[in-house]
Amino acid sequence: MSDERIQGYARGLFEVARAEGTLDEVEDELFRFARSYESNDSLRQAMTDEQVPADRRQAIVEDLLGGRATPTTVQLVSMVVGSGRGRDLPAIIDELVQRAASAKDLDVAEVRTAVPLTGDQQDRLKAALENATGKRLTLKAVVDPSVVGGVVATVGDTVIDDTVRTRIEQLKSRL
Amino acid sequence: MSILATALVGVGEVVVREGGHAPFDDKGYTTKNPILPPTGELLIGSAASLIVFGLLYKYMWPVIRQFFRDRTSRVQTELDDSAAAKAAAEQEAERIRAAKGDIDAERSRLYAEADAQAEALLVEGRARIDAEMDELERRADAEIVAAAGRSGEELAAEISRFSSRAIERVVAATLDDAAQQDLIENFIARVGASR
Numbered sequence: 001m002s003d004e005r006i007q008g009y010a011r012g013l014f015e016v017a018r019a020e021g022t023l024d025e026v027e028d029e030l031f032r033f034a035r036s037y038e039s040n041d042s043l044r045q046a047m048t049d050e051q052v053p054a055d056r057r058q059a060i061v062e063d064l065l066g067g068r069a070t071p072t073t074v075q076l077v078s079m080v081v082g083s084g085r086g087r088d089l090p091a092i093i094d095e096l097v098q099r100a101a102s103a104k105d106l107d108v109a110e111v112r113t114a115v116p117l118t119g120d121q122q123d124r125l126k127a128a129l130e131n132a133t134g135k136r137l138t139l140k141a142v143v144d145p146s147v148v149g150g151v152v153a154t155v156g157d158t159v160i161d162d163t164v165r166t167r168i169e170q171l172k173s174r175l
Numbered sequence: 176m177s178i179l180a181t182a183l184v185g186v187g188e189v190v191v192r193e194g195g196h197a198p199f200d201d202k203g204y205t206t207k208n209p210i211l212p213p214t215g216e217l218l219i220g221s222a223a224s225l226i227v228f229g230l231l232y233k234y235m236w237p238v239i240r241q242f243f244r245d246r247t248s249r250v251q252t253e254l255d256d257s258a259a260a261k262a263a264a265e266q267e268a269e270r271i272r273a274a275k276g277d278i279d280a281e282r283s284r285l286y287a288e289a290d291a292q293a294e295a296l297l298v299e300g301r302a303r304i305d306a307e308m309d310e311l312e313r314r315a316d317a318e319i320v321a322a323a324g325r326s327g328e329e330l331a332a333e334i335s336r337f338s339s340r341a342i343e344r345v346v347a348a349t350l351d352d353a354a355q356q357d358l359i360e361n362f363i364a365r366v367g368a369s370r
Contacts, residue, residue: 128367149350151362172339
C-alpha cells in the first residue's frame, strides 16, 4: 500500500476520532491494538486473508475489542479491516498517532518494556526522554516480553536501547 | 680306304687309256669314266657353273651379305640392349640394396626413436604420478587440517549456541520483578541525566 493511501486512511481515522471528541482515547487504544496485532500472527493472518469474508473479519474485530475499547475505536478498526486494508493497519495507526501528536505539537516516544510501567514511571520516563531529546513528547508504552528486561525507547529516528535482549545478543555475537 | 684308292687309280687308268673324245653311239655320248663327264659336257657345265656362280655372286651375295650384316647389327643391338638392361638391372638392384639398407637403417632409427619415446613417457609418467601423489597428499593434509578446523569451529558454534540458550534461560529466570524495576529505574536515571 502506498504512503499516500496510508496517510489518507490515517487522516480519515484522525478526523473521525477528533470529530467524536475521543482522539486521545482512540489514539491510545488503536496504538495498543496495533502492537498486539503485530505480535499476533494468527490474528494478522485472519485479518489479511482475502478468503475470509469482510463481514467475518469485522465480526472478529468486534469480538476482540467489544467491551474493551470505545465504540469509535472498534468501528474504525472494523472499517479498515472490512475494506481489505488489514495488512496496513499498523502503519495506518502509527501514522494516525504521529498526526495526533503533531496536532498537539508533540513527538511520539515509543517505549517497550518486558513488564508494564507504572504511571509514575511513565511520567518520569517521559520527562527523562524530553530532557534527553529536547522535544515535547507523548509517551506510548508497549509491553513486549521479547525485550526480556530493561527499556528501549524510540523517538523519531533516535533509538535508546538498554534491554537485556540486546545485551544477550551482544554476548552471543562475542561467543 | 684301300677300296677308295683302288677306285681312283682305276679312274686314272681309264682317262689315260682313252685319251680322246667319248664315242657317240645310239645311246648318245657314252663315257667310260664313271666319274668324269665327257670333255665337252665338262667344259660347258663348268662354264655354266661359273656363270651361275658369277650371277649368284653378283646378285645374291650383296643381299646375303646385307642380311648377315643386318642380322649382326640386330644381334649387336640386342646385345647392347641386353647390356644396357643388365646395367639398369644391376643399378636397380644396387638401388634396392641401398634402399634395403636405408630401410634397415630407418627401422633401426624408428626402433631407437620408439625406445627413446617410451623411455621419455615412462620418465614423464613417473614424474607425473609422483607429482599427483604429492598433490593428493598435500590435499589430503589440507583436508585433514580443514576438517579439524571445521570440527573445531562447529564445536565452538555448538558451544556458543548452547551457551546463548543457557544465558537466555538463566537471565530470564533471574530477572524477577525487582530486577525488572531496577533495570527500568536505571534506564530512567541514565536517560534523564544525559543531554
